Each structure stands twice: as structure tokens, then as C-alpha cells.
Amino acid sequence: MRLFFALWPDTQTQHAWHDGLAPYLAPLGGRRMPSANLHLTLAFLGDVRGDRMSELLRLGDDLATDALSLRFDHLEYWKKPGLVCLRTADTPPPLARLAGQLGTGLDMAGFAVERRQFKPHVTLARDVPVGMASLPVWPVVEWQVPAVALVRSRLAAGGSEYAVLHEWRLG
Ligand code: ATP
Ligand code: MG
Numbered sequence: 001m002r003l004f005f006a007l008w009p010d011t012q013t014q015h016a017w018h019d020g021l022a023p024y025l026a027p028l029g030g031r032r033m034p035s036a037n038l039h040l041t042l043a044f045l046g047d048v049r050g051d052r053m054s055e056l057l058r059l060g061d062d063l064a065t066d067a068l069s070l071r072f073d074h075l076e077y078w079k080k081p082g083l084v085c086l087r088t089a090d091t092p093p094p095l096a097r098l099a100g101q102l103g104t105g106l107d108m109a110g111f112a113v114e115r116r117q118f119k120p121h122v123t124l125a126r127d128v129p130v131g132m133a134s135l136p137v138w139p140v141v142e143w144q145v146p147a148v149a150l151v152r153s154r155l156a157a158g159g160s161e162y163a164v165l166h167e168w169r170l171g
Contacts, residue, residue: 001152003048003056005102007040007068008149008164014038017141021086021124024075024135028084030128037162040070040122042148043102045111052111053165056150059105060168063148067171068094072141075124077132084128085121086141095120098148145170 009017018035025032048056072086091099099118106113147167154161 001048001050002154003045003165004151004153005042005045005060006149006151007042007070007145008147008151008167009038009143010146011036013143013146017086017122017124020141021075021137024137025084025125028077028125028128028132029130030082030084030125031159032125033123034159037160038122038124039149039151039162040120042099042118043106044114045106048111055109057166059102059109060148060150060166062105063101063168064094064098065148065168065170066094068092068098068145070095070120070143070145072122072137072143074137075135076121077128077134079131082126082128083123084125084132085123086137087119087121087134091118091120 014035017038045056070088070092073089074087075084076087077084096118103113103118147169149164149168150166152163152165154163
């Protein structure tokens with residue numbers, strides 16, 4: 001199964017982002033991500049054998065669960081994947097620590113992990129046809145992160161469908 005670790009918003013937050021950011025996204029075209037899909041990926045695992053689930057759950061159990069709050073202040077267009085995402089001005093140290101701890105744990109357990117620098121983002125739209133400069137979001141979007149989640153992704157006719165398999169509450 002296709003798995004990833006993510007910071008996972010509660011349903012109300014997903015709706016607030018989806019509806020609140022709609023005016024920025026409407027003029028850009030592309031394919032809006034449904035509210036239920038909004039999340040911030042920490043580590044993408046790809047295809048994982050079912051019998052490795054217990055290792056991933058243990059890894060999650062070992063993560064630091066300090067409170068984490070993020071402040072998204074702009075939208076970015078990423079040309080190569082053709083997406084528009086919600087971005088923080090910087091990566092706050094507790095987030096860098098969490099992503100680093102997860103990456104190291106996965107690495108040590110023999111999971112293939114992303115080598116690229118971690119760029120926290122929430123994908124809002126894909127297949128966006130025309131590029132744009134980075135766009136400030138006002139008012140900024142403050143988020144008290146409720147949980148880290150292990151999520152399964154399944155390709156469906158209308159796009160990817162996610163199912164949260166396990167959550168670790170923060171704070
Ligand atoms: P779709 O691929 O159908 O457009 P998706 O990218 O949201 O949808 P997945 O490909 O299953 O669905 O990805 C799940 C999450 O992991 C998404 O946040 C995606 O951006 C991220 N992701 C996917 N592939 C990678 C990768 N190679 N490196 C880092 N993150 C990835
Ligand atoms: Mg994908």
C-alpha cells in the first residue's frame with residue numbers, strides 16, 4: 001500500500017482552508033484539491049508491504065509530540081509539478097526537528113526516504129496551467145497542528161483518496 005506521514009488538519013480546518021483560499025485559486029484554473037485531501041506531507045514512503053506497518057507505528061510512537069503551530073503567509077506556484085501550494089515563510093525549528101527525526105527513523109529502519117530538502121507545503125491545486133509569482137495571503141493562516149498521521153493513498157477515478165490509518169496527537 002502507498003503510505004505517507006503528514007501533518008493532518010481536522011475537518012473544520014480543512015474546510016476553512018478550502019473555502020477561505022478559494023478566491024485566490026479561482027482565477028488560476030487547474031484542479032482544486034478537495035477539502036478532505038488537504039494536508040502537509042512530512043515523509044512520503046511510496047509502496048510499503050503490509051507486514052511493515054508495525055515498524056511504522058513504532059516509529060510514530062517515538063516521535064516528539066511537542067505542540068507545533070505554523071503560520072502560512074503565501075501561495076507558491078511550483079512549475080515542474082504544475083501545482084499551487086500554501087507555504088510558511090520559513091520552517092520553524094520544531095517542524096524541522098519532527099521531519100528530521102522521522103526521516104532518520106525511516107532511514108535507519110531501511111525505508112527509502114526523500115533526499116530533497118524538506119519544503120513544508122499544503123497542495124491546493126494541481127495541473128495549474130499558467131505560472132504566477134508568489135502571492136501573499138491575508139490574513140495569514142495560523143494553524144495549531146493537531147496531529148501527525150500515517151496515511152494511505154489510493155488512486156481513484158476522481159484523484160487520490162486518503163485514509164488516515166493512525167494519528168499521534170501533538171501538544
Ligand atoms: P496524485 O498523485 O493522484 O495527483 P497525490 O500526489 O496527492 O495525488 P500521492 O502521490 O499518493 O497522492 O502522494 C501523497 C502525498 O505524498 C502528497 O502530499 C504528495 O505530494 C506526496 N508525495 C508523493 N510523491 C512524493 C515524492 N516522491 N516525494 C515527496 N512527496 C511525495
Ligand atoms: Mg502524486
